[in-house]
Amino acid sequence: MPNFNQLPSKLPAGKTSIFSVMSSLARKHNAIDLSQGFPNFETDRKLKELVYKAMKEGYNQYPPMNGIPELREQVVAKIEKLYGKKYNEASEIIFTAGATQALYCAITAFVHPGDEVIVFKPAYDSYEPDIKLAGGKTVLIELKGEDFKINWEELEQKISSKTRMVIINTPHNPTGTILNKEDMLRLEKLLNNTNIILLSDEVYEHLIYDDAQHQSASKFPGLAERAIVCASFGKTFHNTGWKMGYCVAPEVLMNEIIKFHQATVFCVNHPMQWAFADYLKNPDHYLERGDFYQQKRDKFLELMHGSKFKGTPSKGTYFQVMDYSAITDEHDVDFAKRLITENGLASIPISVFNKDGKDDKKLRFCFAKTEETLEKAAEILHKL
Numbered sequence: 532m533p534n535f536n537q538l539p540s541k542l543p544a545g546k547t548s549i550f551s552v553m554s555s556l557a558r559k560h561n562a563i564d565l566s567q568g569f570p571n572f573e574t575d576r577k578l579k580e581l582v583y584k585a586m587k588e589g590y591n592q593y594p595p596m597n598g599i600p601e602l603r604e605q606v607v608a609k610i611e612k613l614y615g616k617k618y619n620e621a622s623e624i625i626f627t628a629g630a631t632q633a634l635y636c637a638i639t640a641f642v643h644p645g646d647e648v649i650v651f652k653p654a655y656d657s658y659e660p661d662i663k664l665a666g667g668k669t670v671l672i673e674l675k676g677e678d679f680k681i682n683w684e685e686l687e688q689k690i691s692s693k694t695r696m697v698i699i700n701t702p703h704n705p706t707g708t709i710l711n712k713e714d715m716l717r718l719e720k721l722l723n724n725t726n727i728i729l730l731s732d733e734v735y736e737h738l739i740y741d742d743a744q745h746q747s748a749s750k751f752p753g754l755a756e757r758a759i760v761c762a763s764f765g766k767t768f769h770n771t772g773w774k775m776g777y778c779v780a781p782e783v784l785m786n787e788i789i790k791f792h793q794a795t796v797f798c799v800n801h802p803m804q805w806a807f808a809d810y811l812k813n814p815d816h817y818l819e820r821g822d823f824y825q826q827k828r829d830k831f832l833e834l835m836h837g838s839k840f841k842g843t844p845s846k847g848t849y850f851q852v853m854d855y856s857a858i859t860d861e862h863d864v865d866f867a868k869r870l871i872t873e874n875g876l877a878s879i880p881i882s883v884f885n886k887d888g889k890d891d892k893k894l895r896f897c898f899a900k901t902e903e904t905l906e907k908a909a910e911i912l913h914k915l
Contacts, residue, residue, distance in 0.1 A: 538714075538717060541663075541664060542660055542663060542664070548656055549656070549758040549864075549879060549880065549883045550566065550567045550879070551793050553566040553663045553688060553867065553868075553871070553877050553878070553879060554566055554567050554722040554877065555867065556871045556872070556877065557853060557871055557877035560819050560871050560872055560875060561875065562871045562874075562875040562876055563875060563876050563877065563904060563907055563908050563911070564877045564879045565876065565878055565896040565897045565898070565900065565904075566878055566879045566895075566897065567878060567879075567897065568704070568766075568771070568848075568849065568850065568897050568899070569772070569897075570769045570771075570849075570899040570900065571898065571900050571901060572769065572898070572900075573769070573828075573900055574769040575768065575769070575809070575810075575816070576772040576829055577810070578768060578770070578806055578807075581805070581806035581808040581809050582802050582803055582805075582909075583802075583804035583812060584806075584863065585801070585802035585804075585806055586802045587801075588799045588805075590802045590804075590805050590816045591801060591802060592801065592807060593797070593798050593801065594798050594799075594801040594804055595798065596625075596779070596789070596792070596793060596797055596798050596805060597624065597785040597789060597792075598622075598624065598625060598626035598627065598798075598799075599805065599808065600620065601705070601804075601805070601808040602804045602805070602807055602808040603621070603624050603626075604620050604622075605622040605807070605808050605811040605812065606624060606777060606779075606811065607619075607623075607624060607779075607815070608810060609817070610747075610749055610779065611749070612814075613745075614747045614750040615745075615749075615750060616749040616750065616755050618749075618779045619782060620647050621781050622782045622785060622786075623779055623780060623781060623785050624777060624778070625662070625777060625778060625784070625785065625788060625789060625792055626775065626776070626777045626778045626798075626799050626804060627696070627775075627776045627777060627778060627792065627796070627799060628774045628775075628776070628796050628799050629763065629765060629771075629774040629775065629776045630717050630732065630761045630762060630765075630766075630776035630777075630778075630795065630801045631657050631758075631765040631791040632688065632774075632776065632792075632795065633734060633761040633762075633776050633777065633778040633788075634657060634658070634661065634730065634761055635657070635776065635791075635795070636778075636788050636791040636792050637730050637759045637761065637780075637788055638658070638661040638662055638665055638667075638696070638730065638786040638790050638793065639661065639664065639665045639730055639791055640784075640790065640791045641695060641696060641784075641787065642662055642665035642666070642695050642696060643665070643666060643667070643695070644665075644666030644667070645666065645667070645668070645693065645718070645750065646665075646666075646667045646668070646693060646695035646696070646807075647667065647668045647670050647691060647693040647694045647695060647729040648662045648667050648668070648669055648694075648695060648697070648698060649668075649670045649671075649672060649686065649689055649690070649694060649697045649698065650662075650669050650670070650671055650672070650698050651671075651672050651673075651674050651681060651698070651699065651700070652671050652674065652884065652885050652886040653670065653674065653706060653884030653885045654677075654698075654700065654801070654884055655700060655704050655705075655732065656883070656884065658698055659833060660782055661770040667695065668693075669809075669861055670689050670694070672685055672686060672689060673885070673886045673887045673889070674706070674708075677843060678708060678843070679703065679706045679708045680708075681710075683717050683721070683830060687721055687910070688719060690721070690725070690727070694725075694727050695727065696726060696727065696728045696729070696730055697718075697722070697727055697728075697729055697730070698730045698731075698732065699718070699729065699730070699731050699748070700731075700732040700733075701731070701732075701745070701746065701847070701848025702733075702735040702736070702739060702745070702846065702848045703847070703848065704848055704850060705712045705732075705850055705852065705879065705881060705895045706843075706852055706881075707845030707846055707848045707850050707851060707852060708783055708846055708847070709739060709743060709745070709746070709846045709847045710745075710746055711743075711746060712746050713889040714746070715746045715748070715750070715751050715754065716751065716866065718754065719754050720753075720754040722753070722757060723753055725759075727757065728758075728759065729748055729754055729757050729758040729910070730758075730759050730761070731748035731758050731759065731760045731761065732761050733747055733748070733760055733761065734762055734763035734766045734776070735746070735761050735763075735847055735848040735849070736762060736767075736839075737767050737817045737818070737820040737821060737822060737847055738766070738767075738795075738820055738824050738847055738848055739819060739821050739846065740824070740825040740828060740844070740845065740846055740847060741825070741846065741898075742841055743846060743847070745847075747760060748760050749779065749800055755781075756781060757781075757784075758778075758780065759778055759780040759784055759788065760778060760779050760780065760847070761777075761778045762773070762776060762777055762778070762779075762791060762817035762862075763776045764776065764777075766806055768807075768810075768816070768817075769816055769899075773800065773803055774799075774800075775799060775800060775803055775807065775821050793873050806870065811895055813826070824849050824898075824899065826900055827899065827900070828844065828845055828849075828851060829844075830898075830905055831851055831905050831909070832844055832851070833897070834905055834906060834908075834909035835909055835912065835913075837911045837913065838909070838915070839841075839855070839857040839858045839915060840854065840855055840857075840858075840912060840915075841853065841854045841857070841887065842854060845880065845898075849897055849898055849899035850895050850896065850897055850898070851895070851896050851898055852881060852893050852895050852896075853892070853893065853894055853895075853896060854891075854892055854893050855892055855893070855894060856892040857913075860892070862880075862882070862890050863880035863882045863890050863891075863892060863893060863894060864880045864882060864883065866880070866894070867879065867894055869880040869881040870894075872879075874911050874914075874915070875911060876908055876911045876912065878894040878895060878896050879893050879894065879895040879896075879897075880893075880894055880895075881893040881894065881895055896908070898903065
C-alpha cells in the first residue's frame with residue numbers, strides 16, 4: 532500500500548482559503564453571508580439570453596485559443612476608449628478562466644527560481660502561492676495607515692537586481708482603496724530603465740466611487756510597455772461563477788503567457804464569449820456599474836451609522852472594511868467566526884491578508900447584496 536503522506540508538498544504552508552472557511556461556516560449556521568465577494572442577485576437577463584442564443588446557434592465547441600476575434604475587438608476598443616492605449620487584438624489579449632487564471636499564467640510564465648516578486652500587503656491570497664509554485668521569492672511591503680498607502684521609499688529600497696515583477700491591485704481587495712494618478716506616475720518613474728514586469732490586477736476597474744477615475748496601468752506609457760493587466764467580466768457583470776476574465780500585455784510578454792494558457796486550459800467558454808462580444812457593444816453596461824455599487828456602499832454605510840463599527844468609505848470594489856475595536860479586543864479571525872456562530876453573519880477577517888497575520892481589528896464586508904440583505908446584516912451588527 533503506497534504511503535503518499537510522505538510525498539513533499541509544493542505548498543506545505545497552504546491552507547484552505549479564508550473564503551471557503553467562512554462560507555462553509557455560514558452555510559452550516561444559515562448565516563447572512565457578507566464574506567465572499569459575489570452578488571446575491573442575478574446577472575442581467577439579456578446577458579443570459581445572449582449566452583443561450585450562442586448555444587442554440589452552435590457555438591459549443593472549442594473557440595480559438597486566445598478568444599474569438601469579435602470579443603477581442605470589443606475589449607481592445609473599450610480599453611482604447613477608456614485609457615487611451617491601443618492593444619493589438621490579434622496578439623496582445625487573451626481570455627482566461629477568470630482573472631485568477633490570468634494571474635497564475637502571468638506569474639508562472641516569468642518568475643523563475645530565485646526571482647523576487649514584490650507584493651503589497653494586505654493582498655489577494657492567490658499571489659503568494661503562485662510565486663512559490665514558480666520558485667520565486669515574495670518580497671512583502673505593508674501598506675501604510677488607514678488609507679493603505681504605498682511607502683514609495685520602501686519600494687525603492689526593496690527593488691534589487693533579483694526583482695522580476697511588482698504586483699499592484701487597484702481598486703484594492705480587501706481594503707477598497709485605489710491608486711491615484713500621482714501613485715501611478717511615481718511607480719512609472721521607479722520602474723523606468725529596468726526590466727521589471729508590472730502585474731496589474733484591475734478586476735474591479737469599473738467599481739470606483741465619488742467621481743474618482745480608474746488609473747489603469749494601460750494609461751501610462753512607461754507602465755503599459757511592461758504591464759500585464761488582468762481584468763474580470765464576472766466582477767463587473769454579476770456572474771463570478773462564469774469564471775470569465777482576460778489579460779492584455781505587450782506582444783513580447785503575451786507570447787509567453789499564451790504558452791502557459793495553452794498548457795493549462797487552452798481556451799475558455801465559447802458561448803459566453805459571443806454573449807459578452809454582443810453585450811459590450813453598449814458601454815452603459817459597464818460604465819453604469821460604478822453608480823450602481825456606490826448606491827449600495829452608501830446604503831450600507833447609512834445602515835451602519837450609529838453602530839460601534841467604524842470605517843472610511845470604500846473608494847472602489849464592492850467591499851467595505853470596518854474597525855470593530857470599540858466592541859472587543861478578540862483576534863479578528865476569532866471574532867469573525869463568533870459573528871457567524873452566535874450572531875448569524877459572515878464577514879472576512881483582514882489579518883489573513885496582512886504581513887505576518889497582523890491583526891488591526893478589522894473585518895471586510897461585501898455590500899454586493901440586495902437591500903433586504905444589507906438591512907438584516909446591519910440590524911445584527913448594531914446589536915454588538
